[in-house]
Amino acid sequence: MEPSNILDAPQVPAVIDEAELIGLESTKTPVIQSEPAYELNPPLDTAEQQCLLLDGEGNLPPRQDEPDLSAPSRPNLRRDNSVPSLSPAPLHLPPPAPPAPSLGAAQPTDSLSLMQLRNLVNALPRVEPTPYSFVYEDASSFAEELEEWFSYKVEEQAMILKTLSSFTHEWGAFNGLGSINRSAYEEGGLDWAQASDEQRKEFINSLLAGIAQDDPSARLIKLEALLYILLGCWHETAGSPETDSTGDSKAPASPGTKTDFPPPIFIKSALQIRYIRKNTQTILSCGGLQPIVDSLTASCLRLCGVDVSSRPGSQGDKEAERREVWCTMTAVYAILEVGRVEEKENQDLSIRTQILQLNEPNLLMTLVDLIAKLRWDDSIALSLTKVSLLTWKTILVCFGGLPEVGKAKESFRDKSHDEADARGQPIITASPLDYHLFRQEISSKYPAYNPPPPLFPLEPENHSILPPVRNHPSKAAGNHIFGSGLGNMNGHNTSIFDQPVHIATPAPSPPPSPAGPGGKGGKKQNYQTNQLFPFLYPPLDEASNNLGGKGSTDLQDLLVGRKWEGSDIPASILEAAELFARRMRATRAMKQLWEERVHFMKYERGWSGADENADVEELCLEPKEGDVAKEPAPPGSTEERMRLVEDFYRKSLPNLQSMVIVLIKAILSHVTALVTQQATAPNGLQNGFQYQENQNGNAPGNPNANGVNGPNATVSTNEQIDGMRTQEINDKAVSGILILLLKWFKVSHILKFEYVTQLLVDSSYVPLILKLFQLQEIEKVVNFKCEQEELNFFQFCRAHSRIGIEEEKPTHEADPGSDSDDAAPPPIRMRREDGANSQSEQPTQPPIQQPPEVDELGFPTNELPKEPITNFSWRAFFTAINYLRIMQKVCKNKAHRNLMLVSYKSSQFLRKCLKVPQPELRLYTLKLFKNQVPYCGRKWRQTNMRVITAVYLHCRPELRDDWLAGSDVDAAVDDSIPLEQALRALTHWHNLKRYPEAMGAKSGILEDEQDFFRRELEKMDWGDEVGDETQMEQQGWDIHVEGW
Template identity: 70%
Template sequence: MEDHKVPIEPLVPPIVDEADLIGNSSADFPVIEAEPEEELNLPLDTAEQQRLLLDQGEAQPAAGPPLTLPGRPGLQRGNSVPTPAPHLPPPAPPVPPPDTPQNDSLSLAQQQSFMRGIPKVEPTPYAFTYDDASSFEEELEEWFSYAVEEQAMLLKTQASYALEWSAYHGLNDASNGEDGLDWATATTSQHRDFVVHLLGGLKELDPALRLKKLEALVYVLLGCWHETAGLSESPTDSETTSGRDSSASTPRSTAYEKSGRQASLIKRNAHLLADNNGVQPVVDVLTSSLLRSCGIDSIPEAPRDSREAERREIWCAMTAVYVLLEVARDEENTGKGLKLRGAILGLDKPGLLMLFVDLIAKLRWDETISLPLSKISLLLWKTMLVTFGGLKQVEKVKEMFRDHNLDSEDSKGQPLITASPLDYHLFRQEISSKYPAYNPPLPLFPLEPENNSILPPLKNHPNKVAGNHVFGSGLGESNGNSTSILHQPVHIATPAPSPPPSPAGPGGKGGKKQNYQTNQMFPFLYPPLDESSNKLGGKGSTDLQDLLVGRKWEGSDIPASILEAAELFAKRMKATRAMKQLWEERVAFMKYERGWTGPDEHPDVDELSLEAKDERKKQAPPPGSPEERLRLVEEFYRIALPNLQSLIIVLIKAILSHVTALVTQSSGANGLQSGFQFQDQNGTTAGRPDMNGFNGHTTVATNEELDAMRTQEVLDKAVTGTLILILKWFKASHILKFEYITQLLVDSSYVPLILKLLQLQEVEKIVNFRSEQEELNFFNFCRAHSRNTSEEDNVENQEGEKQGEESDEDDAAPPPIRRSRQDSNDSGVEPALPSAQLQPPEVDELGFPTNELPKEPITNFSWRAFFTSINYLRIMQKICKNKAHRNLMLVSYKSSQFLRKGLKVPQPELRLYTLKLFKNQVPYCGRKWRQSNMRIITAVYLHCRPELRDDWLAGSDVDAEVDESVPLEQALRSLTHWHNLKRYPESLGAKPGVLEEEQDFFRNELEKMDWGDEAVNEGELEHGWPELQVEGW
């Protein structure tokens, strides 16, 4: 210890005690205060830490000597000596300066503690999990609205069932089960016989008889709710039910415990209908009723019923089909088989999916069709989910095409950062221009040197002139001069000649002298000198350079960093399936454009190969396999191609109606204004219908307003879910199918429409507001009108009905006037919680919470709002990814101020797609925007997956990308149209072989020379060409 005290003792003045040292150390190192115990256990990585720990260790010996020396207290007359001690600290400040600059740089331990402070996993205060759809019970409830007419139809189904059941079994009254025979007590054979009887009645030409049978069948499909509603699921029901198991239970299923038996019976009766071949008759009734609503009669001689009866028939048929689709979807998700899905896919052509696509396409042109778009959209979405599958099935298809020979993880288990062949092509261009003697590994695709895109070379788009200076415009530009130094307008190695002296100006001063310097983009023009330079006419020996550098130069080698970068790039290069498909179409298009393919060549060579013939002999792919799903996607695209544009336009119109309603309303409905009331998980505002989050005071919302808001949310959910499925499955099938849909979305103004919607909405508020009235939901309504209702349910329903009546009567009444603050509790409204508890959880750009997050996950939120908001951003990300023209559209609309709202919600998926949209447009934003949004840029680095060539922040050549954005968009559209015309000519209204006719060079030349078929007939061709002058040939 004495050896250490000699150099260290002057640094610690004897008058500084231990408290001063501790105070100084804590002031210098604010990070160490948070975790002092862990910091002391870390190894001493820097000299600063070692000095710090030594100072703290020496502080105790500094205070110890007065206690161990007994002779010192005897000098009482020396009390004047310690008195100047308070004046000694001023000389002490010169001691810290040598340590201060060293403390400015963070040590390794301090950096580790700082990184521990960054949230690796974003906080998830909401118990929300992104999935294809919500739970079975919630999806079934969203089908039924709060309208009185729809509730009357539900009651009418029970009445029709009672009449049919009693008439079939010869009973007096089966509505109350007094005769001892109801659905629960009947045998399985009785169930089957009755269902077959109802299915036979669906073929009746009399609308009244057909409607009675259909309503009774719908009641059976809804679980015979008069008998089963309000009863929990028994163990026997859970074992015999085909679509329900304990492993598939969700956290939200506890809210439907009282409806367990009804939900299980819904699934069982759906399978009972499918087992008796009842899916096709129900779909036939739906098809005929929908055609009649469109003004097309499938059976012209059939009698027509009243509009009310036709509306009831359409509702019953759609409800029956929706229940079947929802049970089939839940059956596949729970892993109980694909039996019901097979029955739906086995319907007669054109099938259920094309039925809804054609119907929605008709809605574009005929506005007189009075069909609920929300229900049609829900049917389309669920049919697509059942036919193709959800996002999990898409991942299985992508996994099937993934090359498993390539490493996806490193030695530490982290995913490898890969690079696309296009990025490697650009990197190769830069290295070749700086080091012409080095030939990096070849890319996967033989791209042209002047091309920076996989799309075909641009037509009528001349290359840019080589800059304003004589050395060319450098790298990154799409000019051929950057590929070889021998084709430069002025040789780079030759210095530019001095300009002639300009005459003096009026003031006697000459013009500004131009500066000539070497192009910094080409720092190494020629290969380095080697020992053979003298023989080849070099500049002399390298002895002087060897002496200066300290080692002998051994040949014209390349820097090790360049070699390592090229090898790393080549190893990490990965071409996706979409990129390979795009390259194949590019090659085929360029061959067609240059006349290398003739009419004898089949557009699809695979169909003519021997392997294809062998495959035809094989059995069809098994149900549910990736091959079967891709075949269904291909068939759907081929048939629906003429109606895809109309489909997209009608779906976008649904979002437009929502935006229009938000713009026109002035009361701030849907919880979008500043007076929003946060619904906490304890039900503070959810339990009070007068606090519905409309505005600051207790405004009462009528059932009609709440139902309109709920219906619009359900419609938006179905629209975005459909678009996500179309984009994901089309991209898994072929990249140009995906590009065609994105082009339709861009042409339909999807991007500005969603930005306007984000401007009008407060995302952090709408996700916390549920447009629900629990007592009017389907399962609660069935329990209230069943024979199993309890007294508690009756009291709750009576209170709900009473509040509904008061809301209808007092709709125009103004809010009560508060005369004093003390009278706020006398109005019957519960006192509000503190503002900190009423505010929804929020985070900043980096993910740090700005207010106190709840200790338990919030369960009282809007699943629909989360799902729809994420889909809005996800679709926009798919549209704008790697598309300069569309990203410039985001910048021109100033989307950053609207997208910023999504970063406040502590939900990982919502924040991720928001940050991806920011990453797309950052290269085209100015420096001022980047300086003011550095926190967003940091969040992009922390949460978005990086690439090996990740130059999104700097941008290699933004000007060239901007100039080529529109031509590249046009090239992509041309390639997409050519692909559709080549593979699906009938769908586009063209005859097969139209491309070969356009390619006939000699016919086109004859048409240019006005040698038409009318001038040259068959007879003239047989007798030769006597009258034609062909000297010019």
């Protein structure tokens, strides 16, 4: 259609419909200009999965240089322009459109060809919307993590200032000036940056020697001075440019090295951040880690009421003890953060190595013991938030984060199995349990067919060729009327013995339908041939002509005129069995669980003891078979990390339950606060906080970008802000601890992982998290950044530094051409200007932008921002994703726990997470939906079909993916509690066998339990009675012999 023919047409934005997308080649895919043009890699469609290719294509993917068969394309769609108002209707109608050019004489006009279907799929946008610039990692940036350690309390700010005064006193005394005042230090004559490395190390050694003395006041001053150095000497470095007066500038990063540049809000604190890392390395080079950790342990034990005999001055002032605990905790946290960042950026494991070489008990076990003490004594004045942060960062440094977990899992993967097919697509696999169920179904249908063996020697549930008898009949199965011929309406899932009408042999035609009372019969499928009947005759193949043992059947073949060629088993069954056997994968966790199951069954049946020959093996000096003298694992290797996880589990097993309970109590306190304040606070936020709509960072000049004290919000005090912020940080640390422990324990041994999940279930983790999601509007919480910028640590240091923050005040410079007359007041207007006054009094405010939302399938429900949002709550995203991941790990493949999700009606609470356009948050929410779909009713599935579709689109499928069909759900429900009990028994037996001391039992307890009946028989003198009866029988035999 020529443009000249439609000059009078309304000027509406041009769009591209599906009809025009049919012939577009992949190189001319229309790109919406508001989104970046990524290379699209759509999944395979049905035609490609079934290899239905055109002639001459073979197995090659579609070429990109094919001729263009498309119609002329229209201009691109621009999202940044609104639809203009329609112009008046044209006076003359445009001429009719010419017929569309044909796509080829041989092309059908009423259907799509395969090439057109491919072009259509390639043209569709497949890039997921990413309106948030959030990246899910182990932790946030160094500056943000360090800033979250410090609260907004006045007492903590005073302790930060006290570190400056203590350092001024000690630094002046070290330089021979006595007790100098602060003004002398502010002049810059004794700056830490101007001192030499020898002076710095000598001064640090003097401080480290001072923190080991018994005088509490002198020890506290030394600690505060040391902490001031660890915090980067903030008085002289905060707010300074990157290069100091000595010219000691930051070395440029080498190519390929990932550097953690501070966010833009920390640009003025870049020098302080660099000195924090540099001074930490200097202190550790002086051997300062062990004294600081010893001081932390001693001060925390004194606060817990434990007498430390090595320090007689421990009964000092409570305020001094509290300050000492804060100083030591802050120093250890700064060291841990520097160690984490150095390993992440520079692959430097020196700090991690020093932490692992600490004296026993190490730092991690000390923190676990402190958390366990909080369970039994609520009067301990330890901050759970700070102890949780220390524990989280210690686990992160010692064990490693999620990338290290992935490396460990990859090292245990079987390299002989392919992970991708010829097209590069991931191979869909099946577990040995799924293949076992498949073999049972095929064997019941074709008894003489023997499919390929499974990986594990699973015993068949039925040894008969007849279909299995239903052990768990449904309630509807017993509702039939006697003699009516109406049985279970789901008769295709039951055995033939449960059918009211029995068929002797598989008849090709259905039997006559018996009439019930009133002359009405049941449904037609109730009287058809039961498909569960097996084929009683063995399958015939080429060797079947010689069966029977009475010679060949050639004569019968000539008389009958038929000869068996090939197998009578359908080719689809053979192909399915081969495909299942080839795609079968056994994970390391499944192998470990199977091995423990075999050992447990042998122990129960008395075949072998749990610790058979354990006492002899310990005394044996001969090298064991296959035991090779190995060198110590290199630092940072998978072997070393696995050994650390094993040691931690063995030592912390007595305190794991207490640790989990205390961490769950932290979540409970958050839920309780939300419940009590929900009546006065909207959107699941605490009292005094309201969600501010326009806080996505896109509106210019937004003074309340953090969402606090918005135009319609009530005035919030610093205590309220600090309380909410502290709770968010505590939730972040708790979720980080749990997800790391679950990940590492599962890689180490599956029963360690199962033990922690059992503790979480017993501590009511599932209902607590569901209640938390119920009370919060997650799509608004992630946009609510609870921060008070002027109270943050680095901003506080700049405000009290030598430079200050006066330089940031805007200066209004006079215009060059202005004179003194410009200062005269404006003339007084005699009358009001229409429309001008109202506009001048009310400043123009940008349009309110709602937070981005998507529906269940991921399609946006409102306008997405043009650029990714940077002003959001990183903590809220991280915590919500961790909570969902933990719940997924707790409930995966556990019918009993998935039934808990259904009983708590979790779908209506989890649906909120699907509104947030964040891939990880949506993925784990969909996995939780997939777990509980088999146990939901038909009505629920009908109303949640969009959620089910999203599960199919985003969750990884399995070869036997029958989660939607829900095969034999009644049996799974009835077996859920026995399976849960069996798993708990196996876990308890495993812990008793490997860690008897940690479980509070003596070594050899399992052998004593195995000899229970022997001890009972000995109490009954059963052996003596047997001996007497044998002697009497022998004497009687002798008497009979003599009488004979």
